[in-house]
Amino acid sequence: MQVLLGLGALALVPGYALANQKSNIPANLAHLGNKTFPGGVALIDLGASSVRPQVFFEGKPVLVLQPAQTDQWWAVVGISLATAPGTHEVTVSSADGLTSQKTFQVRQKKYPEQHIKLKDRKYVSPPAQTLKRIEQELEMQIDAYRSYSPHQPSNLLFDPPSPGRRSSPFGLQRFFNGEPRNPHSGLDIAAPTGTSVRAPADGTVILIGDYFFNGLTVFVDHGMGLISMFCHLSEIEKLPGDKVRRSDVIGKVGATGRVTGPHLHWNVSLNDSRVDPALFLR
Incomplete structure (x- = not known):
């Protein structure tokens, strides 16, 4: 496994198997x-x-x-x-x-829209001198999402990584200051700055960084392509290569990067596909 460090109805077809039977x-x-x-x-x-x-x-x-x-x-x-x-x-x-x-x-699923007003225009239309940084950060994060270690995840039924209200669900079609942007690829949990963020399963920290959009960020490899990303943190308490057990504190909720207030943004990725973290929660 590569350790990275950066600056986050069903129809039966003859001869085939049916998923979700x-x-x-x-x-x-x-x-x-x-x-x-x-x-x-x-x-x-x-x-x-x-x-x-x-x-x-x-x-x-x-x-x-x-x-x-x-x-x-x-x-x-x-x-x-x-x-x-x-x-x-x-x-x-x-x-x-x-x-x-x-x-x-x-099957088809339509996600609702979310309109967000940001005071700092650089997070809506970043200046040219910032684009190189964003591209480099994105490349590092994509590499982390594509990590695949051979061990089976310790669990697929998760506890929430932070207490708090689920303020923005997965999949929202987002508009910043009226301009369309990528859908919301994670789950936002509103909590005060300094609230502990805990690993939902055993794993290894594979990337940490301070990114333009995501702020302070931690990636954890849970095994076999199951990756968690936690961002907008105020503190990071682990380093790349650190082993974590389920419920270990990996950081603290914050308001770094592109945010309107303190919260945890949590991504879950399987085979380099961002999926709804709420599906894995108790």
Whole structure:
């Protein structure tokens, strides 16, 4: 694993498997069932095998796990907000070298709009001299999202990383000072500056930085392409390479970067696709 340091309905198709077949989803994955929409998750039953199969979606490795007390393997596929509704497929490679495809259906979901007024125009239309910084920071963060370590995540049912009100949900179509921008790729939790931010699962800190838009930021690799990003922090309490356990404090809520007030912005990424963190919460 590369450690980085920077400045955050379903139709059955003959010959294929049906994703999110609710009758056989293990109990510890049930909270992720029937969430096959942009920003959601597809659960795909891979069958029984003595060796973990490899799964790829759009060329990127996918989280594959074997729930306790079962002999079945499951693929947990992140579906990005840019994914079009319709039929999609993953490629499955077994230990004997055989390759097959399994399909799943992505249904449409419309997210509401959010209009935000910012006093500082540089966060709406950054000056030319700032664009190089933004590009470099984005490249580092994309590399972190694409990290894939071989260990299985400790848990997929999360506690909120911070107490507080969920002030802005995932997927909002955002407008800053009336100008359209990228959809909201995470969950905002409003909390006072200094409130502890805790890891929702075991992992390794792979990137920290102070970014133009995200402010003080921490990336944690939970394993097999499951990545958490926490930003707008007032303090960072970990360094790249640090191991964290579930509920360990990794930083403090703040108001750094492009914000209108103190809050935690939390991203969850699967196979380099940003998905709704609320799907993973208790």
